[in-house]
Amino acid sequence: MEIFWYIIIGIVLAVFFILDGYDFGAGIIHLFFAKTEKDKEVIAKSAGLFWDSNEVWLVAAGGMLFMAFPTFYASVFSGFYLPLVLVLWLIIFRAIGLEFRSQFKYQMWKDIWDASFGVSSLLLALFFGIALGNIVRGVNLGIVQNGVAAHEGHYFFLPLWDSSFSPLSEHPGVIDWFTLIIGLISVVTLAIHGANWVILKTNSSINSKLKNIIFILNIVLTALTLFSLIVWQTVNPNSFDNFANKPYLIVFPIIYLTGLFGLFFIKKLKKDIHGFVLSTLLIFGGIASSLASLFPVILPSINEIHEPLTIYNTAASEYGLSVALTWGIIGFILLFVYMIIQKRLMAGKIDKMDYGH
Amino acid sequence: MEDMLFYDRLQFAFTITFHYIFPQLTMGLSLMIVYFKWKFLKTKVDKYNDAAKFFMKIFAVNFTMGVVTGIPMEFQFGTNWAKFSELTGGIIGQTLAMEGMFSFFLESSFLALFIFGEKLMGQKLHFLTGFFVFLGSWASGWFILSTNAWMQHPVGHEILDNGKFVLENFSALFTNPWLLPAFLHNQLASVVTSSFVVASIGAFYVLRNKQTEYGKLFLKTGVVFGFISSILVAFPTGDWNAKNVAKHQPATFAAMEGIFHTEEAGSEIVLIGQPNMVEKKLDNKIAVPNILSFLTYQEWHKQIPGIDQFEEENLPDNIPALYYSYHIMVGLGTIFIGVMALALFFLWRKKLHTIKPLLWTIMFLVPFPYIANLTGWYTAELGRQPYLVYGLLKTSEGISPTVSSGNTLFTLLGFVALYMLLGLLFLVLVGKTINEGPTPQTH
Ligand code: HDD
Ligand code: HEM
Ligand code: HEM
Numbered sequence: 104m105e106i107f108w109y110i111i112i113g114i115v116l117a118v119f120f121i122l123d124g125y126d127f128g129a130g131i132i133h134l135f136f137a138k139t140e141k142d143k144e145v146i147a148k149s150a151g152l153f154w155d156s157n158e159v160w161l162v163a164a165g166g167m168l169f170m171a172f173p174t175f176y177a178s179v180f181s182g183f184y185l186p187l188v189l190v191l192w193l194i195i196f197r198a199i200g201l202e203f204r205s206q207f208k209y210q211m212w213k214d215i216w217d218a219s220f221g222v223s224s225l226l227l228a229l230f231f232g233i234a235l236g237n238i239v240r241g242v243n244l245g246i247v248q249n250g251v252a253a254h255e256g257h258y259f260f261l262p263l264w265d266s267s268f269s270p271l272s273e274h275p276g277v278i279d280w281f282t283l284i285i286g287l288i289s290v291v292t293l294a295i296h297g298a299n300w301v302i303l304k305t306n307s308s309i310n311s312k313l314k315n316i317i318f319i320l321n322i323v324l325t326a327l328t329l330f331s332l333i334v335w336q337t338v339n340p341n342s343f344d345n346f347a348n349k350p351y352l353i354v355f356p357i358i359y360l361t362g363l364f365g366l367f368f369i370k371k372l373k374k375d376i377h378g379f380v381l382s383t384l385l386i387f388g389g390i391a392s393s394l395a396s397l398f399p400v401i402l403p404s405i406n407e408i409h410e411p412l413t414i415y416n417t418a419a420s421e422y423g424l425s426v427a428l429t430w431g432i433i434g435f436i437l438l439f440v441y442m443i444i445q446k447r448l449m450a451g452k453i454d455k456m457d458y459g460h
Numbered sequence: 461m462e463d464m465l466f467y468d469r470l471q472f473a474f475t476i477t478f479h480y481i482f483p484q485l486t487m488g489l490s491l492m493i494v495y496f497k498w499k500f501l502k503t504k505v506d507k508y509n510d511a512a513k514f515f516m517k518i519f520a521v522n523f524t525m526g527v528v529t530g531i532p533m534e535f536q537f538g539t540n541w542a543k544f545s546e547l548t549g550g551i552i553g554q555t556l557a558m559e560g561m562f563s564f565f566l567e568s569s570f571l572a573l574f575i576f577g578e579k580l581m582g583q584k585l586h587f588l589t590g591f592f593v594f595l596g597s598w599a600s601g602w603f604i605l606s607t608n609a610w611m612q613h614p615v616g617h618e619i620l621d622n623g624k625f626v627l628e629n630f631s632a633l634f635t636n637p638w639l640l641p642a643f644l645h646n647q648l649a650s651v652v653t654s655s656f657v658v659a660s661i662g663a664f665y666v667l668r669n670k671q672t673e674y675g676k677l678f679l680k681t682g683v684v685f686g687f688i689s690s691i692l693v694a695f696p697t698g699d700w701n702a703k704n705v706a707k708h709q710p711a712t713f714a715a716m717e718g719i720f721h722t723e724e725a726g727s728e729i730v731l732i733g734q735p736n737m738v739e740k741k742l743d744n745k746i747a748v749p750n751i752l753s754f755l756t757y758q759e760w761h762k763q764i765p766g767i768d769q770f771e772e773e774n775l776p777d778n779i780p781a782l783y784y785s786y787h788i789m790v791g792l793g794t795i796f797i798g799v800m801a802l803a804l805f806f807l808w809r810k811k812l813h814t815i816k817p818l819l820w821t822i823m824f825l826v827p828f829p830y831i832a833n834l835t836g837w838y839t840a841e842l843g844r845q846p847y848l849v850y851g852l853l854k855t856s857e858g859i860s861p862t863v864s865s866g867n868t869l870f871t872l873l874g875f876v877a878l879y880m881l882l883g884l885l886f887l888v889l890v891g892k893t894i895n896e897g898p899t900p901q902t903h
Contacts, residue, residue: 121572152572152576153572155527155568155571155572156565156568156569156571156572158531158568159525159532159560159565159568162530162534162560162564163557163560163561163564163565165535165538166535166553166556166557166558166559166561167557169534169537169538169545169552169556169557170549170550170553170554170556170557171553172547173545173546173547173548173553173559174549175672176537176538176545176546176549176553177538177542177543177544177545177549177860178543178545178546179538180535180537180538180539180542181538181539181540181542181861181862181863182862184539184860184863184867184871187535187538187539187866187870188532188535188871188874189538191531191532191535192874192878194528194531195528195878195882198524198527198528199524199528199882199885202520202524202887204888205891206889207892217534220846225698246862252515254861254862257863258542258544258860258862259862259864260863260864266800273512278855279610370470379505402798411769416771419549419550419626419627420550420626420627421551421595422626422627422628423550423551423554423626423627423630426554426627426630427554427557430561430562431556431561432564434558434562435561436567437562437566437571438561438894439563439667441565441566441569441570442569444569444573444781445569445570445572445573448577448580448581449469449572449573
């Protein structure tokens with residue numbers, strides 16, 4: 104049952120990064136590449152119409168995590184207190200940027216909210232990557248100092264950074280050079296994903312330029328991926344064991360690599376949707392591979408005293424998990440129905456649609 | 461430790477107060493929008509559709525605010541109340557996760573369609589999407605209240621040796637005797653808020669002599685909805701809640717009613733008075749004998765335990781605030797009934813739009829339903845103290861062990877600054893929408 108919920112939550116999180124990922128990415132593209140007012144407007148709209156329903160996936164993932172793995176939820180949310188609150192603030196700035204930019208016609212007003220949307224999208228992409236980096240690196244569970252734990256073994260607290268910025272320090276912070284690399288990977292990946300979304304959903308004048316940009320970003324991403332694999336080994340030496348023991352898990356890295364290679368052919372792709380599918384594979388493969396390399400651990404411990412948090416030592420009761428599965432299935436069926444309705448009614452390029460607005 | 465608790469509580473109180481300003485209008489207004497849309501489908505008179513679309517604009521801004529302030533609420537259980545989450549997550553995690561699954565998805569999937577899809581879908585489907593938005597927001601109220609009801613009156617769980625609450629009976633969470641009265645009362649209270657909003661915009665249009673046709677429509681709708689909901693909020697639902705508190709949280713009841721001393725022959729109802737915690741009495745009291753016993757138990761001489769009957773450590777820690785919150789809510793509720801009844805009378809005589817003082821009153825009353833709603837929640841939350849889970853888990857045992865008060869103060873200050881900005885933007889945007897007024901349908 105724990106494994107079941109682990110997979111469900113993993114999928115919900117991945118869906119969140121795929122869906123909200125494109126509007127984070129659209130924000131990054133908007134920040135750096137949109138120059139004319141018309142482009143700015145449609146790109147903001149391509150995110151603005153959907154961010155709310157996409158963000159619900161984050162809320163749902165949070166709720167399910169709370170329900171299924173309460174100890175993990177408590178530990179991680181209090182331990183990563185500061186970055187999480189920063190993420191909340193960024194989410195707020197991003198959302199109001201999107202919702203409020205078109206409310207007044209003044210150029211200054213629009214510029215402010217465009218900046219708010221773009222910059223917070225960029226920082227959120229960075230922070231989400233950093234978060235993933237922290238999870239694979241592990242934390243000082245129980246806040247152990249000189250062999251003595253200051254707290255129960257499932258609690259910790261990370262400062263934003265430690266003066267050494269090193270993942271190998273005794274008390275690493277949230278931001279160190281390793282997590283920063285993962286953060287950059289996330290920014291580049293989501294920028295690619297967002298560019299694909301803009302190409303798919305709009306007729307903006309920069310679409311052909313965006314294909315070039317995707318190509319270049321993809322080179323950067325390949326380099327970063329290779330580099331991160333090497334440092335990953337120093338930070339978490341056992342990270343390949345799972346793949347050696349359970350060879351079928353290799354599908355996840357393969358999915359990632361398919362996305363990565365496919366995107367080199369971005370300019371030759373026949374349909375806009377193909378690019379979007381490839382970057383979707385990239386995100387899904389990346390998240391799934393990272394989780395698979397840890398399984399069943401969900402938060403490694405970097406000290407010798409405390410056990411890592413796993414899906415087994417943080418889960419709710421068996422009964423709770425099984426009732427939740429019953430309503431969960433009903434909920435997911437309903438959700439699919441809504442999604443189909445929504446997608447059918449809102450298909451196509453958004454600048455052609457008539458909203459009667 | 462003490463100041464960690466203090467800042468955690470302050471931050472929660474501040475952020476939930478700000479959050480709750482928005483959902484109460486979301487829930488109430490969605491009902492009224494559905495009403496306008498339905499009326500349009502039935503009568504084919506354009507002004508109803510214009511009204512629905514006009515309030516949709518306000519709704520959209522309000523909804524965004526509700527969403528962005530709601531996400532911090534959900535995170536806060538983990539960030540600031542980690543121990544509480546760890547111990548009770550197996551239970552309230554259920555209801556919170558169901559809220560995401562069954563209401564937020566529903567609401568957000570159909571909201572964009574409702575706002576942008578009128579031409580795309582045709583009128584019938586458009587009505588239906590609006591209805592789903594309404595359903596989603598009320599479901600959200602239902603699930604969050606089932607969470608809160610469990611904290612007020614825990615049921616369906618078992619406590620393990622390590623202090624963890626595990627779920628034993630899922631359906632008990634939804635048949636909790638606390639839930640239905642709280643839900644009905646809370647939803648009706650949100651209809652009161654939206655009625656006042658609709659009526660006061662109407663009063664504004666009539667008073668400034670522009671868009672008076674819409675003004676009259678809004679006034680009429682607001683007053684009718686407002687009258688019905690104001691009555692129902694007090695009776696039966698408010699009364700029902702009070703009985704529940706008397707039954708399940710007697711110490712809270714004594715404190716919120718300001719009953720310092722147990723009276724053998726039946727308790728008086730306090731109308732006015734200031735709690736004096738040093739001398740343990742009410743100063744400047746005006747009270748009517750025996751009414752409280754009658755209202756609560758339908759027996760004039762029923763004895764109700766006073767504050768003197770309870771141990772200090774089981775009493776709410778801020779009795780004056782609790783007492784004032786409760787009396788402000790009830791006092792305002794009484795005023796609402798009075799004003800709405802008067803307005804209804806003149807509406808019936810078809811004179812409401814000419815009675816200026818009443819229109820001004822309605823217009824300026826608009827903040828007060830918000831205050832009544834918030835003080836109602838303060839009554840519930842302060843009354844639950846010193847427990848997080850009533851009788852079982854103390855608030856002081858629920859906070860995050862590793863988050864220092866300095867960090868909480870930092871984030872609290874950040875939230876205060878950010879929310880002031882949000883509040884300002886909200887007022888500017890809603891003010892602009894109201895000033896522009898509804899746009900008549902062009903064929
Ligand atoms: C417009 C708002 C409004 C108005 C006019 C009233 N209430 Fe209320 N009340 C609420 C808005 C509210 C609320 C915000 O919706 C609460 C908070 C929790 C809940 O479920 O509803 C609430 C809670 C609440 C509680 C529960 C307190 C607890 O849980 O400890 C009681 C006993 C009452 N109310 C009683 C009344 C009575 C007797 C009223 C008579 C006029 C009244 N309320 C008017
Ligand atoms: C929406 C309206 C609500 C308002 C205005 C409100 C208000 C408050 C206030 C003022 C406090 C601080 C209490 C104190 O300082 O003693 C508080 C605390 C708290 N409330 Fe609520 N509350 C609301 C709804 C809820 C709901 C629905 C829940 C549960 C799901 C909840 C859970 C809590 C928790 C966990 C605390 C922290 C512990 C405490 O100090 O009691 N609240 N709330
Ligand atoms: C501690 C308690 C609370 C938490 C954790 C919470 C959480 C949330 C979250 C995460 C959202 C955003 C949903 C989205 O992404 O669409 C939200 C919105 C909403 N909440 Fe709350 N909430 C709380 C209190 C309340 C209360 C007391 C009510 C009503 C009784 C309520 C009703 C709503 C509604 C109707 C929405 C929809 C959006 C809107 O406001 O306008 N919430 N809440």
